[in-house]
Amino acid sequence: MTSNQSRPPLGSPKLTFSADAFFDTQEAPTGLEKKRRQAQQFVERHSSEGRKVVLVTSGGTTVPLEQNVVRFLDNFSAGTRGATSAEYFLAAGYAVIFMHRQHSLSPYTRHYSHTTNPFLDLLSEPAEEDSKDGSSPITVLPQHSSALKPVLHNYHSARKAGTLLRLTFVTVTDYLFMLRELSQVMQPLGKRGMYYLAAAVSDFYVPSQKTPEHKIQSGKGSLMIEMDQVPKVLKPMVQKWAPEGFIVSFKLETDEDLLIPKARNALERYGHQVVVGNELNRRKYEVVFVERISDGNFKESWIRLDPQQDNSVLGKAGEKEIEEDIVRNLEERHEQWIKSAQS
Numbered sequence: 001m002t003s004n005q006s007r008p009p010l011g012s013p014k015l016t017f018s019a020d021a022f023f024d025t026q027e028a029p030t031g032l033e034k035k036r037r038q039a040q041q042f043v044e045r046h047s048s049e050g051r052k053v054v055l056v057t058s059g060g061t062t063v064p065l066e067q068n069v070v071r072f073l074d075n076f077s078a079g080t081r082g083a084t085s086a087e088y089f090l091a092a093g094y095a096v097i098f099m100h101r102q103h104s105l106s107p108y109t110r111h112y113s114h115t116t117n118p119f120l121d122l123l124s125e126p127a128e129e130d131s132k133d134g135s136s137p138i139t140v141l142p143q144h145s146s147a148l149k150p151v152l153h154n155y156h157s158a159r160k161a162g163t164l165l166r167l168t169f170v171t172v173t174d175y176l177f178m179l180r181e182l183s184q185v186m187q188p189l190g191k192r193g194m195y196y197l198a199a200a201v202s203d204f205y206v207p208s209q210k211t212p213e214h215k216i217q218s219g220k221g222s223l224m225i226e227m228d229q230v231p232k233v234l235k236p237m238v239q240k241w242a243p244e245g246f247i248v249s250f251k252l253e254t255d256e257d258l259l260i261p262k263a264r265n266a267l268e269r270y271g272h273q274v275v276v277g278n279e280l281n282r283r284k285y286e287v288v289f290v291e292r293i294s295d296g297n298f299k300e301s302w303i304r305l306d307p308q309q310d311n312s313v314l315g316k317a318g319e320k321e322i323e324e325d326i327v328r329n330l331e332e333r334h335e336q337w338i339k340s341a342q343s
């Protein structure tokens, strides 16, 4: 690890934290090399079989406050957007690298989340006299079978085809290192690679050099924490890591008036293809696609579902999920992007 001399001086009026300085001063997560190899094999295989590959990031990133972590800050996200979208990408024929926060929702199993739909509630025990030797099967209650069948079928299909690779992160540092590594692994896909950045990424972190080793002790009054800004990695991603890729970032706001200006600003600054904007409380039935048409000119297109629909139960059978429309829309845009390479 090197010292953080390359950081811009604190207190400079326009503070920018470069991605290079971040990667030079923070330690790569253990197991990164193994994940890179897994991703490389996955990409090579699916690319040779003619599949498009999408990297879906999902779930919130943490910022540890201690090296032996007892406390950490977290970003809001259950991983619903990412896990649901991954299912629709798989259904559309993509191979999916699902880079997600450990223990957040995953494709297919999300339908049986322990809080909303515990899987033990679906099962019936064999009668006691039938199960003396333990060989009688546990069965799915008939009222749950029809909802379970398509989920199980799609889960098995993805497993059989080997089209889903799940890789986990926990901290924002893990996330950034993995994003760089996986984008570079996907670079040979050129325009056939899509990057769907739905994870909720912290804007601030505590550099490891400033993180205390042991649990912060109370008794000294209030706790002051100084955090550095997380580097904006979309810029190196667009310019260096995946220059031909189709890059979709998400913008989350709680003040709806900020959504479109911030999305436009991101497109202007980083030069990627699309920002999907969502307001926290309406994210399950309303999103906006923002794209840059020309210098200073942008186009917005909204997708809206009926807000009366009960979206409170994740993936409830038969209910329309907004991710279906998001993925269909992006798949079309991605096809156009690929064609634009050929013309």
Ligand code: 9Z3
Residues within 6 Å of the ligand: 059, 076, 077, 078, 079, 080, 081, 082, 197, 198, 199, 200, 201, 202, 249, 250, 251, 252, 253, 278, 280, 283
């Ligand atoms: C999103 O905006 C996601 O759609 C949600 C999904 C986190 C709202 P859930 O997992 O929630 O379905 O519960 N993700 C991106 C959030 C983010 O960190 N964006 C950064 C920003 O807004 C830019 S990359 O500044």
